[in-house]
Structure formats: C-alpha cells, structure tokens
Amino acid sequence: MNEEKDMADARAILAGYRASIDNIDAALIHMLAERFRCTKAVGVLKAEHGLPPADPSREQQQIARLRQLAKDANLDPDFAEKFLNFVVREVIRHHEQIAANNGAAKAG
Numbered sequence: 001m002n003e004e005k006d007m008a009d010a011r012a013i014l015a016g017y018r019a020s021i022d023n024i025d026a027a028l029i030h031m032l033a034e035r036f037r038c039t040k041a042v043g044v045l046k047a048e049h050g051l052p053p054a055d056p057s058r059e060q061q062q063i064a065r066l067r068q069l070a071k072d073a074n075l076d077p078d079f080a081e082k083f084l085n086f087v088v089r090e091v092i093r094h095h096e097q098i099a100a101n102n103g104a105a106k107a108g
C-alpha cells in the first residue's frame with residue numbers, strides 16, 4: 001500500500017519536473033529562433049558590405065564571457081563553449097549561404 005503511494009508521489013513529482021522542462025525547452029526554442037532572426041540580418045549586412053562571415057576574435061570574446069557566466073551559474077563551462085560553437089558554426093553556414101546568394105544576385 002505504502003509502496004503504491006510512494007510510486008504515485010514519485011510520478012506526480014516527475015510530472016511537475018517535466019512540466020518545467022517542457023517550459024524551459026520552449027523558451028530555449030524561442031530564444032534560439034530570435035537569435036537566428038538577428039544573425040540572419042547580420043549575415044545580410046555582412047554580405048552587402050563584403051565583411052567576412054566569421055569573426056574569430058569576436059568568438060574568442062564570446063567564449064570567454066560565456067565560460068565565466070557558466071561558472072557563475074554552476075554550469076559546465078566546457079559545455080557552454082561547445083554549445084556556443086555549435087550555434088555559431090550554424091550561423092556562419094547561414095552567412096556563407098547569404099553571401100553566395102548575394103554574389104549570385106549581383107552577378108545575375
């Protein structure tokens with residue numbers, strides 16, 4: 001009897017955590033969508049002005065800043081760096097595509 005109640009309690013606690021996880025995941029998706037909306041505008045600006053898609057010195061500043069923020073927030077700084085690199089690689093891929101399309105539009 002007690003075991004059943006323990007299990008029911010555990011399931012209710014798990015459902016509560018999962019509701020928070022779902023809200024956090026939704027917020028992450030919205031924040032990423034907003035970041036990519038912004039970086040796509042950066043890609044257009046860079047393509048129009050002949051600026052390079054990647055800026056390694058800016059990335060170094062971002063990594064240093066995010067590693068410190070991660071440490072302060074008790075998050076693994078290596079994970080924070082990997083996550084930023086993952087996102088930035090995708091941004092650079094978008095920038096390269098935009099630049100290629102911009103060049104094709106000018107040539108055509």
Ligand SMILES: O=C(O)C(=O)C[C@]1(C(=O)O)C=C[C@@H](O)C=C1
Nearest residue numbers: 039042054055056058059088091
């Ligand atoms: O800040 C820029 O120049 C960007 O293009 C944005 C961004 C980023 O996603 O934060 C992407 C590529 C650069 O290498 C550096 C930073």
